[in-house]
Structure formats: structure tokens, C-alpha cells
Amino acid sequence: MLLGALLAVAGAAVGSGAGGGQPVSEAADGALSADATVVAPGSPAFSIWTVIYVGLVLFAVVQALPGRASDGRMRAVAWWVLASMLLNAVWIGVVQAGWLWASVAVIACLVAVLCVILVRLVRLPPGGRLDMVVTDVTVGLYLGWVCVATLANTAATLSASEVGALGLGASGWGVVLVVLGALVVSAVAVYGSRRPSVTVPVGLAAGWGLAWIAVARFEGPLTDQTVAVAAAAAAALAVAVPVALALRR
Template identity: 50%
Template structure:
């Protein structure tokens, strides 16, 4: 019964997150996130804010989260892995809804600790995923893929949210200017993506969403109310670096895995280990 209630709790949390997303979209009569809190999160608010279409990735993430909630609700295998994911999955879903509501109510100051906590929880989730194995393609897509996309996008969202909160609080960047800060933050986001690539042994989902976010930061800085060519160029370079490094690490991990498999296959054994 305890296991069943844990599964139900994840499913209920997913429903709460969906309701939050519905409210945050403005469909329920509220203000769309990019226009809420006085437009603090709009594409023209800070040098690191992505252009509007970037947020369409939430549709993919939410679809994946619903799929994951259903998968874990009816799972018949891999109980240990899903058991470890229960708490961080629930926290990520509830924090997501809390962040949307904090912005909707204009509590921008509250959105920062919430999104930082969300990022920390997703790092925790990712660490569980990389230490355990999926049991098939469906689980790999709905669990690893979804939370990977979630993590990569929230990395970008945290940077944008932090910049928005500081700007709204009157921070003026110690007089360094938007170009300097935009370049610095875009470079750090790219570095984070590279580190995740190595840590995750080349997982594609985090790299895809992080590169997606950086690409839309570049679009917003090349053309719009807040143009910053240095930031745009840095964002493009960072996005490309994340993708290239991730693919290279994944290829290397694949070759290493193939050597290990041959080493444990009868007929290869010790000779293959020496050759590798």
C-alpha cells in the first residue's frame, strides 16, 4: 500500500503542475508568464532572457512529465529506480507550480529561491538517473529524456530568473554594462552544459534543452528591443560547444561500453582487456 500511495502522490503532483502551467499560460484568465510581474521575465527584460518561442519547450517537458507519471503509476519493473525518484519527482512538480504562482502573484522575490530549489532537485534527480539503468526505450524516453530536458531548460531559466530578479531589485551590474554580463552569463551556462555532458556521460536531453535555451537567447539579442551582439555570439558559441562536447562524450562512452562488453563476452575476455 505504501508503494501505491507513493505512485499516486507522483501522479497527483503532475496534475498540480499541469494546473499551474495552465494558469501560467494565461489560458485561465491570468497573465502569461512573460507578461506577469511587470514583464520582468519578458524577452527584453535582461540580456540573458530568451525570446518568447523558447518557452514552447515547456509543452514537451509537461507531456513527458505526464507520461512519466503514468509510467510509474502502472510500472511492473525497476521498482528500486522509481522508488528513489519518488521524492525528487514530487518536489520538482510542486516547485514548478509554486514558481509559476509566485510570478503570477507578482512575488518575483519569492521566485528566485523556488527556482534555485527546483534546479537543485533536478540535479538530485539526474544523479539518480545516471547511477541507475532504464529497462527499455519507453522508460528511457519518458524518465531519462523528460528529466534531462527539464534539467537543461531549468539551467537556462534559473539564469534568466536570477537576472530578472536582480534587475527588478535595482542592481545595475557594478557599472559593467549589459554586454559584459550577458557574455559572462551565457559563457557560464555553456560551461554548465559541458560539465553536465561529462557528468552524464553524454546524455542528449540536457544538452538539447540547454542549447535550445541559449539559441533563443541569441535570437533575442540579435533582434529585438534589447540588442547585444556580443551576448548573442557568445550564446551561439556556447550552444554549439554544449552539443559538440555532448556528442563527443557520448561517442567515447559508447566505445568504452563496447570494449567492456567484449571484455566480458566469452571468447574475448583477457585478450580484449589487454588490447583495450
């Protein structure tokens, strides 16, 4: 697990441009840059990865502590968390190679793995505050952000492949995607309402990503007022629904 966390951090370093790699925003001919599509988040949005990586390293350290081998909740998710770390590193690798369609497949697998972890965390109560922070909060932030990243990744791949607007136009598809992101987060919040330690971080991370889509569309260089307003509303919804359900409980 510790090796997986270190691999994920090393992959992040490569994806930032260190160690001979290209920054993700410049890889694949800039297909994933902040102005590549109308649903690309502004560059500061990606700073959330620092928090996620810190959480993953802490999870790896905590699960290696004496006595954790008998922790049923930790055992239920540990290998899945490791799989998510490896998929994260693979995603950076395929983007560096310019294989955009492969990156969509990898990030879809990453979302699926994180959803499995979510289901298991909802079913099993945390053993204490430490478990809640390093497991629930980390996974919640990870899933919320990756949901937004999946929308951006898919849109960038379709744009780079010159698929076309399919009748809706860039603005229309932008609105559809950001609203879909908010609805997915809302569905997660309803499903996991008894475990707000997971669902509230999901909403916060998704709201963060959607808000930065709004900022990027308001300020440019690729401006789109329609998508900006829709993304801002979607960000508010993504945060409000899980918080409201948590307060209701």
C-alpha cells in the first residue's frame, strides 16, 4: 500500500512536469488544458490533488499500523484504494503518451473503483475519527474530483477527435455535462446520506471543480457565459445537497 501511494505521488510529479514528464495541461497537444473545452476547469482547480495525495499517503500509513490487519473496514477497502492509486498513475502515463481514448477508459475504471469503495464505506461505520478522516474524507474528495475530471477528460477527447457538437453546440453540451455532474453528486449524496463523512467531501470536491469551470468560462480565454452560469449553479447544487442531507440527519 505504501508503495502504491508513493507510485501515485511519483506519477503526480511526472504529471506536473517534473522528472522529464510534461505537465498534463501540455500533454496530448494541450487537449487537457484549461481552455481546451468549455468544461475544462481553470488551472488552480488541480491544486486539490495535493490534498488528495496527502490523504492517500496518510491512509497507507494508518493501514500499516499494528492492529490494523484485523480492522474489517480497512480490509474491505484497502486493496481497492491501492487499485485506485495504480489507475491514477496509469492515467498520467497514457496522457503523457497522448492516448486520449485510453485515458477515458482508465478514468472510467477509476470512477468505478472509487464507487466500489464508496459502497463499502457507506455500509461499514468508521472505527473512530482517525479512520473517518484518512478513509472517508480522502475517498470522498477523490471521488468528487474524479467525477468532474471524467467529464472534462471525455469532452477533451471528443473535441480532439473532432467528433463535432452533435446538434447541441459547445455551449449546449457544456451545460448538459455540468448539470450531469451535479446530478451524479446529488445521487451519491442521497445514496450515502447515512455516511456524510464521505458524501460531504464528495460534494465539496465536485463543487470545487465545477466552480473552477465557471471561473474559467467567465474569465477566458475561452469564455462562455451560458456554461459559466450553469457551472456555478451546478457547483452550488453539488455542495448544497450533501450538506443539506447531513444537516437533516
